[in-house]
Amino acid sequence: MDKIGRVISEIRPLDKGAMEEARRRQDNLTKPRGSLGQLESLSIQIAGIKGEARPKIHHKVIFTLASDHGVTKERVSAYPSEVTVQMVYNFLRGGAAINVLSRHIGARVVIADLGVASMIEAHPELKNKKVATGTRNIAEGPAMSREEAIRAIESGIELVEEELPEGIDILGTGDMGIGNTTSSSAIAAVLTGADVKKITGRGTGLDQEGWRRKIKVIQKALEINKPNPDDPIDVLSKVGGFEIGGLVGVILAGAKNRIPVVIDGFISGAAALIATSLSPAVKPYLIASHQSAEPGHKIILKHLGLTPLFDLDLRLGEGTGAALGIFLAEASLKILNEMATFKEAGVSQGLLQF
Amino acid sequence: MDKIGRVISEIRPLDKGAMEEARRRQDNLTKPRGSLGQLESLSIQIAGIKGEARPKIHHKVIFTLASDHGVTKERVSAYPSEVTVQMVYNFLRGGAAINVLSRHIGARVVIADLGVASMIEAHPELKNKKVATGTRNIAEGPAMSREEAIRAIESGIELVEEELPEGIDILGTGDMGIGNTTSSSAIAAVLTGADVKKITGRGTGLDQEGWRRKIKVIQKALEINKPNPDDPIDVLSKVGGFEIGGLVGVILAGAKNRIPVVIDGFISGAAALIATSLSPAVKPYLIASHQSAEPGHKIILKHLGLTPLFDLDLRLGEGTGAALGIFLAEASLKILNEMATFKEAGVSQGLLQF
Numbered sequence: 001m002d003k004i005g006r007v008i009s010e011i012r013p014l015d016k017g018a019m020e021e022a023r024r025r026q027d028n029l030t031k032p033r034g035s036l037g038q039l040e041s042l043s044i045q046i047a048g049i050k051g052e053a054r055p056k057i058h059h060k061v062i063f064t065l066a067s068d069h070g071v072t073k074e075r076v077s078a079y080p081s082e083v084t085v086q087m088v089y090n091f092l093r094g095g096a097a098i099n100v101l102s103r104h105i106g107a108r109v110v111i112a113d114l115g116v117a118s119m120i121e122a123h124p125e126l127k128n129k130k131v132a133t134g135t136r137n138i139a140e141g142p143a144m145s146r147e148e149a150i151r152a153i154e155s156g157i158e159l160v161e162e163e164l165p166e167g168i169d170i171l172g173t174g175d176m177g178i179g180n181t182t183s184s185s186a187i188a189a190v191l192t193g194a195d196v197k198k199i200t201g202r203g204t205g206l207d208q209e210g211w212r213r214k215i216k217v218i219q220k221a222l223e224i225n226k227p228n229p230d231d232p233i234d235v236l237s238k239v240g241g242f243e244i245g246g247l248v249g250v251i252l253a254g255a256k257n258r259i260p261v262v263i264d265g266f267i268s269g270a271a272a273l274i275a276t277s278l279s280p281a282v283k284p285y286l287i288a289s290h291q292s293a294e295p296g297h298k299i300i301l302k303h304l305g306l307t308p309l310f311d312l313d314l315r316l317g318e319g320t321g322a323a324l325g326i327f328l329a330e331a332s333l334k335i336l337n338e339m340a341t342f343k344e345a346g347v348s349q350g351l352l353q354f
Numbered sequence: 355m356d357k358i359g360r361v362i363s364e365i366r367p368l369d370k371g372a373m374e375e376a377r378r379r380q381d382n383l384t385k386p387r388g389s390l391g392q393l394e395s396l397s398i399q400i401a402g403i404k405g406e407a408r409p410k411i412h413h414k415v416i417f418t419l420a421s422d423h424g425v426t427k428e429r430v431s432a433y434p435s436e437v438t439v440q441m442v443y444n445f446l447r448g449g450a451a452i453n454v455l456s457r458h459i460g461a462r463v464v465i466a467d468l469g470v471a472s473m474i475e476a477h478p479e480l481k482n483k484k485v486a487t488g489t490r491n492i493a494e495g496p497a498m499s500r501e502e503a504i505r506a507i508e509s510g511i512e513l514v515e516e517e518l519p520e521g522i523d524i525l526g527t528g529d530m531g532i533g534n535t536t537s538s539s540a541i542a543a544v545l546t547g548a549d550v551k552k553i554t555g556r557g558t559g560l561d562q563e564g565w566r567r568k569i570k571v572i573q574k575a576l577e578i579n580k581p582n583p584d585d586p587i588d589v590l591s592k593v594g595g596f597e598i599g600g601l602v603g604v605i606l607a608g609a610k611n612r613i614p615v616v617i618d619g620f621i622s623g624a625a626a627l628i629a630t631s632l633s634p635a636v637k638p639y640l641i642a643s644h645q646s647a648e649p650g651h652k653i654i655l656k657h658l659g660l661t662p663l664f665d666l667d668l669r670l671g672e673g674t675g676a677a678l679g680i681f682l683a684e685a686s687l688k689i690l691n692e693m694a695t696f697k698e699a700g701v702s703q704g705l706l707q708f
Contacts, residue, residue, distance in 0.1 A: 030444050031451055032432070032558035036674070037647060037667025078386070079702065086701040090384050095694025097385055104688050204386035293391060310664035312682075313391025320390070327681060328666075331458050338457075340449025347440040348433065 014048030022047035043332040059167030060107035067115035067243035068134030069179030098318035115242030129155035138221035149237035156249020174319020184270035186239035199296035232277035247271035255285040265292035269300035289325025368402030376401035397686040413521030414461035421469035421597035422488030423533030452672035469596030483509035492575035503591035510603020528673020538624035540593035553650035586631035601625035609639040619646035623654035643679025
């Protein structure tokens with residue numbers, strides 16, 4: 001817990017001066033004030049995060065963390081557990097959606113094994129941070145020990161720290177883990193107080209019967225494990241997953257290092273709930289990329305006080321939404337940096353000033 | 355009218371075979387079926403437009419058309435009319451939002467003068483398609499003659515035809531014209547049948563009093579000019595603008611040449627209403643980039659049967675929303691082209707097939 005506590009203690013508030021300066025510049029660019037909507041506010045937020053009035057993005061990194069879930073025994077997913085490791089190999093060969101979108105936006109992808117059930121061959125592109133070979137079945141007991149939960153978070157912190165020398169100007173969070181919407185729904189139910197039925201969706205494609213079974217499994221997991229809502233590490237260990245714990249660490253380390261953290265969908269949202277419960281100072285560092293098709297995601301974002309940038313009905317995970325969000329964040333900074341001001345362009349500022 | 359009629363007669367339906375093949379491929383890519391939501395449907399639509407199962411985008415072009423509006427005499431805009439020409443110079447120097455976003459996505463921008471009030475110095479990057487030096491005041495009579503309306507549409511067609519040799523794999527529509535939300539609201543009121551009050555917004559930033567004045571001006575323009583809703587050229591000539599007419603031509607020529615047409619916000623939406631009224635065959639070629647902050651835009655998109663890709667509260671125009679939309683369209687095609695299939699990646703297709 002020492003490492004986590006140290007990171008949390010070093011998270012600072014956003015730089016109000018840089019934000020004020022960025023806002024002033026936005027208001028002087030050759031466009032009606034506010035006419036670029038969320039692109040303007042996003043650029044101002046990033047100025048505050050980075051502590052620079054005109055920040056630039058060179059190095060974009062997406063952290064895609066994989067792990068397995070013992071709860072898949074309860075048939076809560078339309079896909080078998082083996083798909084997790086198969087998809088990790090797909091990531092390493094560059095054939096998955098996150099590879100395609102990362103290439104499209106010019107980002108590096110960091111693939112990490114936080115707790116895949118099988119052993120994965122060593123690969124230069126794979127970060128081995130395996131805490132255990134999958135969680136235990138949360139319908140029967142805790143997913144992991146408290147020590148393992150801490151180890152997962154610490155591993156996420158390490159992933160960011162190990163990438164810092166290569167440069168990270170913005171980061172995105174991503175996940176791969178068959179069964180992890182079940183775990184995320186359980187976490188979100190505890191930390192937002194929402195009803196399990198409302199916060200549970202069909203994941204990658206359950207039918208009506210499967211969905212009802214999933215709800216019952218989550219209810220059972222909460223009854224058996226009694227996760228303590230005032231202790232986010234307890235929640236993670238009782239009903240979480242190793243990749244979710246890892247993402248908590250990625251988010252904390254991002255905030256600590258003044259890196260904008262673009263969160264993906266439902267799983268990343270559950271990790272963000274844990275991270276902000278550990279330290280509310282994390283919140284201003286978060287950028288919600290998209291509104292996921294998973295119904296509980298709305299509840300998570302509302303609880304976090306975040307407005308997503310777009311809704312394309314995505315429900316894949318991996319960091320795919322975060323990749324598109326990073327592109328928009330970069331667009332917002334280019335607007336801030338590259339547009340001419342009214343004065344530079346000799347354009348009239350309008351009859352009305354607001 | 356001959357040129358317009360010829361273009362319209364050459365607009366073909368989408369290629370169902372290419373769409374079917376693209377859909378099959380999407381279903382075999384390593385992700386749960388449908389999990390990339392609108393990115394999947396977008397790629398299938400573009401396959402149909404281009405008549406290829408795996409289309410690629412190399413050449414992206416945004417057409418930003420400028421013109422002035424006589425109705426600005428009625429104080430319907432927060433900005434003086436001179437801003438139109440000042441912004442054209444800003445476009446030519448590369449300092450406007452559309453320049454920044456086009457560079458971000460790697461698109462060419464075609465800047466055209468369709469009817470700016472003042473004469474603009476010749477510039478290698480400026481297309482001179484001036485029909486007249488601004489429209490007449492629609493609160494006093496028709497904006498332009500029927501011949502001028504036809505000339506504006508033909509000019510838009512020419513703009514696309516002149517760019518074809520350099521390559522256009524996808525195009526975006528954009529506008530610049532102080533006063534053009536007034537004209538667009540009038541067009542939209544006629545062609546959607548919506549109430550003027552509901553379809554009229556504050557444009558670039560009118561106050562409450564200015565907004566009420568704008569509504570009265572539009573109501574007066576409709577009373578005086580009596581545009582015929584069954585004759586889209588009549589609507590354009592009575593209450594339209596030269597840049598709007600030009601965009602109608604760009605849209606028609608895009609559809610004729612099997613180019614996906616990414617429409618921007620409110621002004622482009624008004625042009626799309628005229629284009630689809632001239633020929634409903636245009637509709638499947640349209641991609642709505644964003645939901646604009648201008649309230650009437652929702653009504654236009656609903657009338658066109660289009661779902662926007664995102665809502666970032668933009669209300670700038672110029673093609674800025676279209677630029678971001680083109681990026682997403684390109685992302686959707688890269689997914690289609692570059693992702694591995696289940697078979698290629700050795701990934702299980704899941705327990706449930708839908």
